Amino acid sequence: GAVVSQHPSWVICKSGTSVKIECRSLDFQATTMFWYRQFPKQSLMLMATSNEGSKATYEQGVEKDKFLINHASLTLSTLTVTSAHPEDSSFYICSAGPWGRLYNEQFFGPGTRLTVL
Amino acid sequence: SQQGEEDPQALSIQEGENATMNCSYKTSINNLQWYRQNSGRGLVHLILIRSNEREKHSGRLRVTLDTSKKSSSLLITASRAADTASYFCATPGASGTYKYIFGTGTRLKVLA
Numbered sequence: 202g203a204v205v206s207q208h209p210s211w212v213i214c215k216s217g218t219s220v221k222i223e224c225r226s227l228d229f230q231a232t233t234m235f236w237y238r239q240f241p242k243q244s245l246m247l248m249a250t251s252n253e254g255s256k257a258t259y260e261q262g263v264e265k266d267k268f269l270i271n272h273a274s275l276t277l278s279t280l281t282v283t284s285a286h287p288e289d290s291s292f293y294i295c296s297a298g299p300w301g302r303l304y305n306e307q308f309f310g311p312g313t314r315l316t317v318l
Numbered sequence: 319s320q321q322g323e324e325d326p327q328a329l330s331i332q333e334g335e336n337a338t339m340n341c342s343y344k345t346s347i348n349n350l351q352w353y354r355q356n357s358g359r360g361l362v363h364l365i366l367i368r369s370n371e372r373e374k375h376s377g378r379l380r381v382t383l384d385t386s387k388k389s390s391s392l393l394i395t396a397s398r399a400a401d402t403a404s405y406f407c408a409t410p411g412a413s414g415t416y417k418y419i420f421g422t423g424t425r426l427k428v429l430a
Contacts, residue, residue, distance in 0.1 A: 207360075245406070294360065306366065307410075309361045309418075310361075314358070
């Protein structure tokens, strides 16, 4: 159990376009999903918290109008990078949970590599 | 904010040797996860260990957790070239939230 998928696994787009990334919990319902960003050779940095049925909360320094998050169901959250620019090129990873009743366990998707030309 | 820090930052060993990497964290946790990431690829979940567990095994992997020292270790036995990757520990954030904080990672290189 506890499988989280992301789609697409990689995407290349032109500067100025918008890109949507999906995060799905395949075998459990996730009331909370998180979105992370990873620059080359660095660790993962939390971008935002996505709660089902409510607005996402963003970490300091993350532009909410730039990174639109929608958590429409208990198994799906989407991250839309609007008007993407080359500096948005990065690896985006989501996590979903809670998986356990007693522990605040999150499980992570495989990630989406975004390249903006 | 809490952050896991892996030690060492980089490790280079010969195939067949064991690799040990450590993770330290700052606040109380109820679980800790280890992930592997191959260069340019996504995260692969290795092991989740809960606070009431001291040791956990999965194949050639052994994870220990010492909550009194706020540290965890990941041991890879009989390493293979395919184990070359970055290894991260991840710990839950503040109580009441589900945010996970990732450590800085250990870059492991296994030489054939």
